Every structure is written in structure tokens, then in C-alpha cells.
Amino acid sequence: MRRSIPVVLFVVLALVPLIRVASTFRVFSQTIDEPAHISAGMEWLVQGTYNLDPEHPPLGRVMFGLWPYLEGARDIDANVLLARHDRYRHNLTISRAGNLLFLAMVMAVVALWSNRLFGWRTAALALALFGALPPVLAHVGLATTDAAAMATTALALFLFSEWLDRPVWANAVLLGVAIGLGCLAKFSFLLFFPTGAIALAAARRSLPRLPRLMVTIPLAALIVWGGYRFSVGTIKEAYSHVVGNEQAQAAAKRYA
DSSP: OTTHHHHHHHHHHHHHHHHHHHTTTTTSOOOTTHHHHHHHHHHHHHTSOOOSOTTSOSHHHHHHHHHHHHTTOOOSSHHHHHTGGGOHHHHHHHHHGGGHHHHHHHHHHHHHHHHHHHOHHHHHHHHHHHTTOHHHHHHHTSSSSHHHHHHHHHHHHHHHHHHHHSOOHHHHHHHHHHHHHHHHHOTTHHHHHHHHHHHHHHHHTOOOOGGGHHHHHHHHHHHHHHHTTTOOOOHHHHHHTTSOHHHHHHHHHHTO
16 A cells, blocks of 8 residues: 555646646647647658648647547648647647647656655655646646757767766667667757756766767667658758758858
8 A cells, every 4th residue: 555655646637737738728829830730740640741841840739730630530631630620629739739748758767767866755746846847837737848858858968978877788779769768859959958968977977888878879860860860961951941042051051
């Protein structure tokens, strides 16, 4: 009975934020950038391409299009999709619901990491506080990529910490998967994760064992490539689908 108390407590503490977020899906109308994210995800699912908006990676966007796709929607234009069958609130709700997976992921990381460091009582308190943060609840409630970035960055840092403690091949593989997902979540991951990883390594006074990178880095790269459906091209080509050639060349120069 005593062993079941922490489990029940963690389940309740996780369910409350999930329910609170889900309760807002039908309350607030769409924001200006949600249709772009939903359209890009639907393009990836329906057409197998990713040309509408290459300025963000596809992971979170695919999740926004997944439930509409499973319901039979095949419209690439999100505004048409949201008005489908005259069920605007329902269609917006199931698109936003894709973020609940990322909320569950980051709460699991908070609970596991806190429990590993300080025990289950502290982990329960950390989970309760995290699940009440207004920025977390607000961003998860919208079909935008911030929740995916938050969850995958936390997951990658947790697995990096595990790798520092136990530099075995299994942890190297898991870290590679997490880094790949993070890169597919938001490009800012490439700034936040290395910064956090350096801080963790400095605090532990420990460096990753380089041979393990032979698995971690190629695996992460393979996952990123797979997220783009193993396509090959340049930044100029990606932008040429969205804007004219002159604008595409200018954009390519900015990111060169």
C-alpha cells in the first residue's frame, strides 16, 4: 500500500495539468501562427513533402496534423481544415491536442530526474510546481512548436546527465535519439541543449567519452534526416518553394 501511494500521487499530479490544458482547447480562438504550423504538418502527412514553411522543423507540426489526419482530413490549407464539416472548435481542439504528448513527456522528465536526485517526495513537489507554471500551461494549449522544444530539450539533458553517470552504449543510443528529436522539434535546440550540456558536464567535472559519440551523433543525424523523409537539398531550394528566387537567394545567404 505504501509503495502505491507515490504512484497514485504522480498520476494525479500529471493528470491535473493535462486536463487543465485540454479544457482550454475549445475556449480560445486560433492564434496567427497556428494555421501555418498545422498546414505544414498536414503537408508532411498527406503529401510526404515539407515545402510550405521550412523555417521550423516538422516534429511538433506533424503531431498537430496527426489527429485530423486520422479522422480523414486531407486538406493542406489549415483554414479549410479547421472549418471542415462546420466543426471549427472540434477541429482546432484535435490539432492542439498533439501538444499533450509533449506535456506528458516533460512532466515525466521532471519527475524522474527529481526522484533520481532527491527522492520521490521532492519529485512530487517539483511535478506539482511545474504543472502549475502559467507559461507551460499557456504554450501547451496552442498548436505551436514551443512545447515540443521544451519537452525534447529537457529529455535530452536528462539523458545526457544519465550518460555522464553511466557512460554505457545503451545510454549513448538513447541520447542520440533524444538529440535527434530535439533537432526536429525546434532549431533553438541547437543553442539550448549544448549550453545545458556544457553546464552539466562542468558541474560534474566530467567529460563524455568520445568513442560513444560514434553512436550518438550519427544516430541523431539519421533521425533528423528521417524526420525530413530522407530528402536531400539546399536551403536555397527549400526557400524557393515558398518565395521567389531572389528572396530565396537572400534567405540562403543569411543562413550560410
